[in-house]
């Protein structure tokens with residue numbers, strides 16, 4: 001039996017320092033500009049692709065870490081740089097995770113590289129699960145997928161909401177209903193290949209934060225995709241649907257399977273933003289003077305900073321635990337994935353708000369980055385399952401009861 005250690009190995013330290021360097025030198029200086037422009041930061045994505053930081057191979061290497069910490073470590077550093085730009089870089093990973101969660105090996109080999117494009121020509125991917133009438137309520141999706149035997153094609157019709165990279169992606173991964181009678185268990189995931197007719201988007205939605213990341217609705221109007229675009233293949237789907245019809249426990253719902261694997265990573269995003277705001281506030285408090293002394297010399301400010309640091313460290317430990325469990329196939333028995341995302345998301349909102357308070361009026365202005373960090377942080381209690389939904393997952397897991 002191996003012993004317990006939280007000491008990062010050499011590979012993890014090298015990765016952290018490398019990503020930190022990119023976050024500090026490339027992402028940070030561009031943060032304010034892309035937040036104001038509310039556009040996808042293509043030059044940053046291209047630079048990340050050139051050095052191998054954005055791409056299929058880097059993600060695969062981070063995933064391959066047997067301890068499971070490489071992905072959260074790299075993610076925290078990117079989001080420490082800037083959350084909006086980092087989400088533009090990491091949004092593709094959610095779609096890739098959707099393919100990983102349900103796809104066959106040959107589907108991974110075909111589609112994951114298409115998600116990222118190449119070093120010289122990077123591309124984006126979108127994971128389209130949420131719909132205007134159903135975000136948390138994944139059983140309420142209405143987008144339909146109907147199989148056309150004659151052409152061996154699936155025909156998709158419906159509307160997806162708030163998809164990161166929706167409409168500007170090379171590959172869209174879409175969750176759709178195959179058998180409406182089975183609710184959430186009658187759904188499947190599909191890859192919509194580049195340039196498929198019938199997929200359109202009305203354009204970017206204006207947002208409170210994460211403004212460098214593209215969020216948009218996606219319309220699917222008689223979108224025909226080849227049979228091989230059904231993630232997991234027909235045989236597995238038919239077997240799963242048959243089990244569901246017989247009332248047996250079928251394998252998980254397609255979108256939920258993706259979210260389970262990505263929650264600790266989303267937690268790491270939130271930790272990165274919180275740490276950035278805390279570090280900024282700490283330096284400010286050591287420098288700013290009021291009433292003839294540094295503001296940090298007041299306990300109320302110093303204790304806030306102490307609590308901020310403690311909460312960030314606690315959140316990171318939950319993220320690392322869930323990431324380690326996920327990578328090592330240790331089952332989540334108490335909603336540990338949800339705990340990590342819930343805690344980190346709420347810490348991020350709280351810490352960024354306190355950071356504004358520590359800076360006072362300066363914190364409320366766009367002269368300092370903490371107001372942007374606060375706007376960015378709020379999404380972490382909403383997407384990939386709201387805080388309420390995480391509490392549902394945890395309370396159901398610990399009680400075994402039906403809690404609504």
Ligand SMILES: Cc1cc2nc3c(=O)[nH]c(=O)nc-3n(C[C@H](O)[C@H](O)[C@H](O)COP(=O)(O)OP(=O)(O)OC[C@H]3O[C@@H](n4cnc5c(N)ncnc54)[C@H](O)[C@@H]3O)c2cc1C
Pocket residue numbers: 094126127128129130132133134135136137161162163164165207210215379382383384385386387388389392404
């Ligand atoms: C910037 C951004 C990016 C996004 N990216 C993506 C993406 O890439 N792909 C994608 O598929 N989706 C994406 N989403 C959508 C996101 O996942 C949903 O907004 C989220 O899941 C919440 O769904 P909803 O907005 O429909 O809220 P609702 O489900 O309508 O919830 C509204 C409120 O009711 C609460 N609530 C609902 N049900 C319960 C319950 N049973 N118990 C207690 N409280 C409850 C919720 O917690 C919330 O507070 C994104 C959203 C945003 C804003």
